[in-house]
Amino acid sequence: MIDFEVLRSYMDNDEDIIAAVFMAFMEEHENGAETVQHLYQTQNWGELFITAHSLKGILASFGETKAVDKLEAIEGTTRNNQSPNVEDINFVIEEMQVIKNQINEYLASVS
Structure with a gap:
C-alpha cells in the first residue's frame, strides 16, 4: 500500500510530480502483477530478478514497505537462479x- 505521507515528502508535496510519476509507473508497470505471476509460472528467474529489482526500488519510493520486503526476498532467491517462495509471489501480486487501485483513484481525483 502506498504511504502518501512518505511519497509526498519525496516529491516535495508537488501533486503534479506525483501524478506524473504515477502515470509513468502505470505505463511501465500496469501489468506488474501479471508479469510477476507469468515469470514465476514459467520459472524465468532471470527476468523475475530484474522485475523484482525494478519494482522494489519504485515501490520503496512510494513508501510501500511490505511488498518491498517480499520483492527483496524474491530478488535474493532469483539472483541465485532459485525458485522464490510462492507466498511472497502471491503477496506481491495482491x-x-x-497499489494499482490506489494510483487509479489518485489520478482520477486530480484530473
Missing part, C-alpha cells in the same frame, strides 16, 4: 493490485 499488493500490486492494491
